[in-house]
Amino acid sequence: MKKAGVLLALAGAGWASYQIHHAYQHLYNILPANAVEHEDKLPEYIYYQPKVSGRAHFDAIWLPQYVWWWNSVPSSLAWRLLDIAQNGNRKQRLKAVHSLAHLENLEESDYRQLAQACDPKTAVGLARTNGVDLRLFLKPPNYPPPAKKEDLVDCCHEMLKRLDTEEAHECVRYFVTDILPEVQERHAHYSSRINQEYLLTLCLKSLLHHSNLPNHSAEIVRMGGLKLLMDIYYHYSDSNHIVGLLGKIISNISEPSYRKQMLSSGWIGALADLLSSSSLLIKSCAGKALANMDEDELNLYSYRGGVYLLHPLFRSLSDKISCHPNADVVFVHGLLGGVFWTWRNRDQVKIEPVDERLLEELNGENSRQEVGALGFLKEFMSFGSSQKKSPVSLCDCPVRSKRLSNKSSRYLSSCFEESKLFCPIRDVTECWPVGWLAKDLPCLRVIGLNYDTHVSLWVPVCPEESLPKNLEDRSEELIQKLLQAGLGKRPIIWVAHSMGGLIVKNILVRAFESGNKELRRLSENTKGAVFFSVPHFGSHLVDFKQATKLLLLPTNEVSDLRHNSPTLLTLHERFVKCLESHPIKVLSFVESENTAVSSLKVPLRFVSAESADPGVGEFYEVPLNHLEICKPSNRRSFLYQKLLTFIDYALKSS
Structure with a gap:
């Protein structure tokens, strides 16, 4: 029996060695001979092969052949993946690029040779793969040398x-x-x-x-x-x-x-x-x-x-997302705003945790904020007994609301602990559409629109920026860019602050009234709009006297924002008509506090509740100023949680 076992073991080892050798030859044969050649040669690099020490050479003589093969597997696999990434079909290319980007145990020379052999299309795919090894890319050529x-x-x-x-x-x-x-x-x-x-x-x-x-x-x-x-x-x-x-x-x-x-x-x-x-x-x-x-x-x-x-x-x-984007959320800032300025989260503030024990305490209070907070908490507490009840923030709960929907549900963030009185460091973000929304609803494409605006014609230094622009001009400019970005092919949710909401309305109205099929899809595929302090009927702050106009020289965009401006009244009538034919869900917020302007801290109310109420959809007055209204304090605040629920519900109901 012992002899039979020994013979069987030897036979198995021989068979394994043969299979390993056969697999090595097979991989060697499928490697294309011209894998490192280019149609047009890229900058040439010279590599040297390090000398093998005497000890290493001695060991290599006695190492079995399958150990040599094992060390060469990563390199052979990398070249095979590169071949598929360059010559396979689309599905094969995507998988090959993803695998190649995360391949380990390669020699430094392998990375450099792969970088030279990589075609531009594959290089772009590797660059868009999260966690790619940067050694797979060509460095800038050394000649000619960089300018001083x-x-x-x-x-x-x-x-x-x-x-x-x-x-x-x-x-x-x-x-x-x-x-x-x-x-x-x-x-x-x-x-x-x-x-x-x-x-x-x-x-x-x-x-x-x-x-x-x-x-x-x-x-x-x-x-x-x-x-x-x-x-x-x-x-x-x-x-x-x-x-x-x-x-x-x-x-x-x-x-x-x-x-x-x-x-x-x-x-x-x-x-x-x-x-x-x-x-x-x-x-x-x-x-x-x-x-x-x-x-x-x-x-x-x-x-x-x-x-x-x-x-x-x-x-x-490559980003561990199991789905491709199935909807678009577009953020549009207001006057003097910007993508990376308007949509920040507010400075870290203390959070007052609220649970069922504090609900009774709120019942006895009469302040405007706490009455509004109580209404929010009742909605919060009544949603599903199976939902985990996390503390919520009282810092931006509404003081007044209109036309609430009983169908909307609340989603609660599960990343907070009741023992935390401050927003966790991991949830402090430069831009909450990226830091929060992209994590809570990953199957979305999030786009930020940026455009230059000026209050006065004295400000711009470039002659072209001084040319008169109004809502129509601004909307036309952005529509073309949105169509190039593929807007209208999927459901759309618009999120706008201040004047940005007027631009969104103008885009939707123009798309609705257009005979262009591609442009009309911008309106037809819109499922919801969120307005943060949008002056639908203008602002008293812009009602300049004649002498002030001569001194300030306000731009056309600013002049259109005056209270009961014919431009805004006509735009709103067209917008309501658009909603009658293509109903969309609307959510509106407005500030209820003044904004301190300039170093003198002059208190001004930019948008009144009457002007910010479009007459459709849910409407909330929040105890914040005009600059803070679009900046949630933390991930579990009322502003963010309500918006998150609105987006999810609007997309699911469509």
């Missing part, structure tokens, strides 16, 4: 002068001919040292204006703009302000036809690195730049200037 830091302003100025001055953006021409020479002359006259970073910022802002024009991206690429921008990134990678401007320019330039130039200049690897930046602006710019070049996405959308992709930044497969 002190020469960057001159290089930018030369490029701007070489741009087509006949068709260039008005702001580019204005900067090159007027602003920059004036600044340089002023500094030279006073014999002071020129602030290079300040001048470089001016140059990049001018180039950003130029990159916003659709037909000028090719010109910037053709003139070596990517190399110059990479040189600036090389010297100023620690400056979030400079890198943010670079990200905006690159995201405007990025499209599938420039992937090859992006790869060879090192920008795809840089964008993959910037996706992990601590700055939300930089992260968003990098995400939308890569999304603009990713043809393997289910739908290739184009995110132009002012349209920020906030979520998802990575491919769904």
Whole structure:
């Protein structure tokens, strides 16, 4: 029996060795011979093979062949995955890229050779994979060497002068001919040292204006703009302000036809690195730049200037999300606002925990806030005995409400503990649509719209920004960008603050009245709208006297916001007519406190309750000012939880 067992073991070992050897030969044969060749050669790199020490050579002589094969498996698998990623069908490519991005136990030389063999399309897919190893991307070429830091302003100025001055953006021409020479002359006259970073910022802002024009991206690429921008990134990678401007320019330039130039200049690897930046602006710019070049996405959308992709930044497969986005939530800020300013959460405040024991105490109180809070708590407590009852925040509970819906349910965050009196550190976020909404409802695409606004015509320095603009002009500009981003192909929820709500209404009305089928889908697929202090009927604050108008020179957008403006009254009539044909759910909030303006702390009420009430949907007055009304204090506050419930219910009921 012992002999038979020994013979059986030897036979099994021999069979295993044969299978291992056969598998090794099979993997070697399926590796394409031209896997490391390019149609157009990328910058060449020279690698050396390290010498094997005498001891290692001695050990290698006696190691069994299957151990050699085992060490070569990761490398062989990586090349096989790369071949599938480049030549397979779409489903195979997505899986291969995801596996290749997370492959471990590769040698340093393997990473470098894979980076050289990787085609631009696969490189973009790898960059959009969460947790990818950055060694899979080409570094910027060493030749020609980066421009010196002190020469960057001159290089930018030369490029701007070489741009087509006949068709260039008005702001580019204005900067090159007027602003920059004036600044340089002023500094030279006073014999002071020129602030290079300040001048470089001016140059990049001018180039950003130029990159916003659709037909000028090719010109910037053709003139070596990517190399110059990479040189600036090389010297100023620690400056979030400079890198943010670079990200905006690159995201405007990025499209599938420039992937090859992006790869060879090192920008795809840089964008993959910037996706992990601590700055939300930089992260968003990098995400939308890569999304603009990713043809393997289910739908290739184009995110132009002012349209920020906030979520998802990575491919769904790589971000541990089991579903592709099935709806869009669009955030639109108001006058003098911004995506990364308007939608912050408020400063960390103390949370008053409330449970059933405190409900009786509230019954005896008569203050306006606590009466409103009591109504909210009754709704909160009555929802489902099976729901976990977590503490809630009283800091932004409503003081008055209208037209409440009994059908809406409340979702409670489960990440809070009753022992915590402050918002947990993990839930303090720069931008709550990203930090909270994207986690609570991951199967959404979250988009932020950004546009420049001014209160007075004295403010802008660029001639084109001084041109008269009204709601119609602003809406037309944003509609084209929204259509390029694929809005209207899925259900839409709009979230707007102040003047942003008027823009949303104008977009929906124009889409509803349009004969263009693609544009009309913006209205037909809208399922809900959330308004934060939107002046549907204007504001008394903008009712300037004639002398004040001559001094302030308010823009057309500001003039349209005056109380009972004919423009706003007509817009609201058209909006109500649109709701009659295509009913959507509406949720409105308004401030009930004054806003302290300027250093003198002058208390002003920007939007009254009467103006903020559209006459449809649920309506809440909240004890906050105009700036705080769209900034929930924490993830379990009334403002956020109500909005979260509204979005979920509006999408499910549709």
